[in-house]
Amino acid sequence: MGYVTEEVAQKAKELYTRGEFKLESAKQATGSRSTYRDCADLAFYAMLFGIKAVLAVDEALPDSQDECFEVFSEFHVGTPEFPEEAWIRMDNLIKLRGVDIENPDYQPELADVNTQIESAEYMLLLTNMFLQGKGVDV
Numbered sequence: 342m343g344y345v346t347e348e349v350a351q352k353a354k355e356l357y358t359r360g361e362f363k364l365e366s367a368k369q370a371t372g373s374r375s376t377y378r379d380c381a382d383l384a385f386y387a388m389l390f391g392i393k394a395v396l397a398v399d400e401a402l403p404d405s406q407d408e409c410f411e412v413f414s415e416f417h418v419g420t421p422e423f424p425e426e427a428w429i430r431m432d433n434l435i436k437l438r439g440v441d442i443e444n445p446d447y448q449p450e451l452a453d454v455n456t457q458i459e460s461a462e463y464m465l466l467l468t469n470m471f472l473q474g475k476g477v478d479v
Contacts, residue, residue, distance in 0.1 A: 345398055350398075350476070352397045353475075356394035356397055358479070360390030360391040363386045363461075367380045367387060377453070384460070385457065387462075388461040391465045391468035399416070410431070418431070422474070427463070427467060433456070434457050
């Protein structure tokens, strides 16, 4: 494997694959009867699983979502692999999702959902390049 153990690589692949699945589900849901909120949640989880894949390679996978974002932003955001744009997109996606949670009557608009999907796609692309650089073939 080179850079990481086979067990670590397998965990990272599983998490990354879950992220890709969530992203594809979000894209498909925008054209169906699903609500935009469902699409936004799927995009959020696509990004989260990408972040978890990175943290799995670091062998520093926290238990909670908040800790995942904290550890990721502390050790990865602002690096060549995850430029500041990653934090901006990640933060915006978290904020849009937070509006959903705090206000149950809020319904995101298609533009919001598309922004979330694009952000999740961007994060998974960066994650893919990071994992490839660590010898994890995804």
